[in-house]
Amino acid sequence: EELETMVCGRPYIDIDLLESCTExxxxxxxxxxxxxxxxxxxxFSHEERSAFLRFxxxxxxxxxxAAGFPQRMKxxxxxxxxADQYFPVAHxxxxxxxxxxxxxxxxxxxxxxxxxxxxxxxDGDDTGVGMQAAAMGWED
Numbered sequence: 001e002e003l004e005t006m007v008c009g010r011p012y013i014d015i016d017l018l019e020s021c022t023e024x025x026x027x028x029x030x031x032x033x034x035x036x037x038x039x040x041x042x043x044f045s046h047e048e049r050s051a052f053l054r055f056x057x058x059x060x061x062x063x064x065x066a067a068g069f070p071q072r073m074k075x076x077x078x079x080x081x082x083a084d085q086y087f088p089v090a091h092x093x094x095x096x097x098x099x100x101x102x103x104x105x106x107x108x109x110x111x112x113x114x115x116x117x118x119x120x121x122x123d124g125d126d127t128g129v130g131m132q133a134a135a136m137g138w139e140d
Contacts, residue, residue, distance in 0.1 A: 013049035013062055015041050021069045026077040033083075033101045034075060036108040043109070051116040058092040071095050087115045 019038060027034055041049065050060045056073065063069050074096040080086055083100035084107050090097050102108040 010064065011046075011061065013046065013053065015049070017062060017066065018073060021066050022073045022075060024075050026079075027075060027099070031101070033099055033108065036102060036105040037075070037099055037112070039105060040109045040112055048113065048116065052112070055088075055116040055119070056090040056092065056097045057095045073097070075099055077101065084111075087111050087119060090115075090119075 015038070018041070022029075024034070029035075041052065044052065053062070054060050072095070074094065076096060076098045078086060078089060078098035078100040080100070084103055086100045088097055088099050088111065099108075100111070102111065
């Protein structure tokens with residue numbers, strides 16, 4: 001179990017660690033929609049947090065600590081309006097998430113949840129290798 005943790009990271013996703021390893025572009029941690037995002041992430045179950053990581057990074061676990069991050073997560077504004085009609089956009093190669101400026105936390109929760117479970121066209125696991133692994137019963 002200790003070796004698995006060292007190699008794969010903790011199975012539990014530490015949102016405080018993720019937040020401390022996040023930078024912002026065209027928005028800030030003080031923006032309302034970013035605060036909504038972190039509140040929703042803290043509410044999410046382990047399965048939802050893991051799905052978010054796959055959506056944005058193509059991985060299902062975090063490194064053990066901040067020093068283990070090969071790159072920091074980046075949150076950017078998604079600048080199309082009306083924002084409530086759009087979903088978040090992920091760039092898995094760059095560990096980036098473009099967040100629309102949703103008007104309520106309920107909309108943030110619903111759009112984020114839908115995106116992480118249904119929008120996999122750019123997910124790193126939606127490749128030939130990823131699909132073969134899934135067909136063989138690959139799990140975290």
